[in-house]
Amino acid sequence: MNREEIKEIPKEQFEPAPIDHEAGERLEKPQLSFMKDAWLRVRKNKAAIVSLIILALIVIMAIIGPHLSGHDGYEQDVAKSNLPPRVPVLENMGIFDGTQKVGGEEVNKYEQMNIEEYYWFGTDSLGRDLFTRVWLGTRVSLYIAVLAAAIDMLVGVIYGLVSGFKGGRTDNVMQRILEVISGIPNLIVVILMLLILKPGIMSITIAMVIxxxxxxxxxxxxxxxxxxxxxxILASRTLGAKNNRLLFKHLLPNLSGVIIINTMFTIPSAIFFEAFLSFIGIGLQAPSASLGTLIEDGYKTFQFLPHLMIIPCILICVILIVCNLIGDGLRDAFDPKMRD
Structure with missing residues (x-):
């Protein structure tokens, strides 16, 4: 570049660029609320997202599953008892084809008994369709999950809010009541309920409410x-905010993360509690179906008919695992220490 070309450069190009103060103070990234920010972090947790999808599929199957097979879950037909699983298409691949070992030999029970119907999960000792009964039992587990969440949200949250906010003598009295209740095991409460009510879902519900x-x-x-x-909180109180506003407009939103996380960890415990009670015989009673009663029926013949126990066990394990993974994902999302 020669000197003549340098002289042709206008002087305006050497002046500093104009400063736009408004553009410098403008926020390019939109502000996110606490819940939106938490959801963005949950989406990064692949295990939590997959667990949410699986849980949604289980809920859908619990609703429509009993109507898919075309068999009633309570209808008994002893002539079709203890049939192995048989699924269309899959039977052509050599799996779920209705075969079963009898006397050390593989026998197709459906061909032997001239049964043309398909029982996707097989049948139990009374000839009832296991596929339908498994999803009926899943409904009970989901009912227990919703009940546990509702009790935590309505009773536990309100009781804790009032006790902590009031403090003083009110807090002391409420905590002594809490210690007395927590000192009584759930199993004892259920047994006491059995003295008043019949064994079933109502006694379990009352025990959980207590x-x-x-x-x-x-x-x-x-x-x-x-x-x-x-x-x-002190500023709101100084401005004349009443206790109800302080509790439900200021404290409760800041407790939402803790409440959601603890609720998600309560659900698996409640589901397992119902299954345990049904397994030992003080929960749901025949002919009602729950995952606990199905496991209790299946373990008696586990050596010869393992599918009667394995299928409900797998389903209850999946429910417990996905709920725990969702709880872990929510804990990481709502915990400020886990921010990226």
Whole structure:
């Protein structure tokens, strides 16, 4: 570049660029609420997302599953008892083809008994369709899950909020009541309910209503004691905010993460509690179906008919695992220490 070309460069190009103060203060990235920010972090957790999809599929199957096979879950036909699983298309691949070992030899029970129908999960000792009964039992487990979540949300959260917010003598009295209730095991409460009510879902429901919310109440109380003296609470109180507004407009939204996380960890415990009670014979009673009763029926013949126990065991394990993985994902999302 010669000197003549350098002289032709206009002087305006050497002046500093104009500064736009408004553009410098503008936020390019939109502000996110706490819940939206948590959801973005949940989406990064692949295990939690896959678990949500699996749980949604289980809920859908619990609704429509009993109507898919065309067999009634309570209809008995002893002539078709203890049939192995048989599934269309899959039987051509050599799996779920209705074969079963009898006397050390593989025998097709359906051809032997001239049965043209398909029983996807086989039948139990009374000839009832296991596929239909498994999804009927899943409905009971999901009912227990929803019940546990509702009790935690309604009773445990409100009790913990009031106890921690009031403090003083009110808190002492409420905590002594809580200690008395928590000192009574759930199993004892269920047995006491059996003296008044018949064994079934109602006695389990009442037992959970009495004792199922204790853990949530303690967690919420502890968080309220930590938050109620924060500056934003004191500022709202100074501006004349009433107790109801402080509880439900300021404290409760800041407790949402803790509440959701503890609820997700309560659900697997409640499902396992119902299955255990049904397994030992003080939960649901025949002919009602739950995953616990199906496992109890299947373990008696596990050596000869393993599918009667394995199928409900797999389903209840999947439900418990996905609920725990979802809880882990929510815990990581709502915990500020886990931010990227």
């Amino acid at each position: 004792t199922g919310w204790v853990g949530m109440a303690r967690v919420v109380r502890g968080q309220v004691l930590k938050l109620k003296d924060q500056e934003y």
